[in-house]
Amino acid sequence: MKKNPKVRGTSLSARLRRGDLMVADCPSRDVLKHMTSRWGVLVLIVLQGGTHRFGEIRRLIGGVSERMLAQTLQWLESDGLVDRVALNVVPPHVEYSLTPLGKEAAEKVSALADWIETRLPSILASKRKES
Amino acid sequence: MKKNPKVRGTSLSARLRRGDLMVADCPSRDVLKHMTSRWGVLVLIVLQGGTHRFGEIRRLIGGVSERMLAQTLQWLESDGLVDRVALNVVPPHVEYSLTPLGKEAAEKVSALADWIETRLPSILASKRKES
Numbered sequence: 001m002k003k004n005p006k007v008r009g010t011s012l013s014a015r016l017r018r019g020d021l022m023v024a025d026c027p028s029r030d031v032l033k034h035m036t037s038r039w040g041v042l043v044l045i046v047l048q049g050g051t052h053r054f055g056e057i058r059r060l061i062g063g064v065s066e067r068m069l070a071q072t073l074q075w076l077e078s079d080g081l082v083d084r085v086a087l088n089v090v091p092p093h094v095e096y097s098l099t100p101l102g103k104e105a106a107e108k109v110s111a112l113a114d115w116i117e118t119r120l121p122s123i124l125a126s127k128r129k130e131s
Numbered sequence: 132m133k134k135n136p137k138v139r140g141t142s143l144s145a146r147l148r149r150g151d152l153m154v155a156d157c158p159s160r161d162v163l164k165h166m167t168s169r170w171g172v173l174v175l176i177v178l179q180g181g182t183h184r185f186g187e188i189r190r191l192i193g194g195v196s197e198r199m200l201a202q203t204l205q206w207l208e209s210d211g212l213v214d215r216v217a218l219n220v221v222p223p224h225v226e227y228s229l230t231p232l233g234k235e236a237a238e239k240v241s242a243l244a245d246w247i248e249t250r251l252p253s254i255l256a257s258k259r260k261e262s
Contacts, residue, residue, distance in 0.1 A: 017252070018248045018249050018251055018252070019247060019248040019249075019251035020248060021172070021173060021176070021244050021247065021248060022173065022177075022191060022192055022193055023193050024193035024194030025193075025194075027251065027255060028247050028248055028251045029169075031247050031251065031254055032169070032172060032244065032247055033169060035243070035247065036167035036168075036169075036172060036243070037167075038160075038163070038164060038167075041152070041163060041167060042152060042153065045152070045153075046153075060153060061153055062153055062154050062155035062156075063155030063156075078258060079254050079257070079258065080253070080254055080256075080257025080258065080260075081254075099257075101250065101253055101254065101257065104246065104250065105246065105250075108242055108243040108246045109243060111239055111242065111243075112166070112167070112239040112240060112242075112243055113152050113163070115235065115236065115239045116150060116152065116159050116162050116163055116166065117149045117150040117151060117152060117159055118149050118150075119232065119235065119236075120149055120150035120157075120158065120159045120162065121148070121149070122211070122232055123162055123210050123211055123212075123232065124158060125211075126210070126211025126230075126232065127209060127210065127211065129211075
């Protein structure tokens with residue numbers, strides 16, 4: 001992470017212990033990208049409901065393509081948020097669930113999603129007022 | 132919004148009162164896109180610190196281009212989250228601040244950002260374990 005002394009009042013040692021999203025090359029930027037990608041948010045929320053197979057997740061999230069869902073699950077798996085288990089059965093199938101870290105992530109993301117869903121009428125009203 | 136009876140246990144009337152992010156054509160999807168866009172998250176957090184001019188916001192967020200910042204501010208303004216005030220001074224300048232709705236949005240987004248920054252060491256550790 002590049003030093004950026006103008007951003008926030010944290011000391012260098014504090015910056016080494018945690019990420020800093022305001023710094024362009026901090027690895028936290030990738031995690032933010034994955035968690036808040038359009039489908040990342042929705043996948044975390046669906047998996048909050050429990051373990052699901054690929055096809056189930058795809059059915060629950062309107063409009064997601066197979067390719068984008070696979071990419072999103074791979075991102076979340078590589079960040080340690082999602083567990084992927086390939087069951088040795090016929091026909092073979094793969095199950096996805098949240099890791100303990102993923103459960104924490106899903107809580108934050110679903111608080112955000114819940115706010116958007118609840119406040120949508122106000123947001124749409126402010127759009128109408130403006131135009 | 133298209134009816135999607137398989138998603139969640141909400142009644143039709145509840146769905147009309149609030150958005151449903153699992154439904155492909157629900158307008159809440161656009162708000163999610165704007166708020167969780169890479170720069171949307173960071174702009175909301177910067178404006179939590181108070182009113183800022185365009186150039187200040189740009190300096191505080193490492194790596195954002197002028198074009199992307201302008202686009203992001205325009206999105207957030209059109210969703211009623213950000214207020215844009217053009218001051219009639221010489222040289223002319225424009226100030227951005229959060230609306231009351233934007234303050235609520237920023238709280239949710241910064242809870243998420245804070246989690247990412249704090250948990251980054253665990254996330255990076257789980258990446259190393261995997262590879």
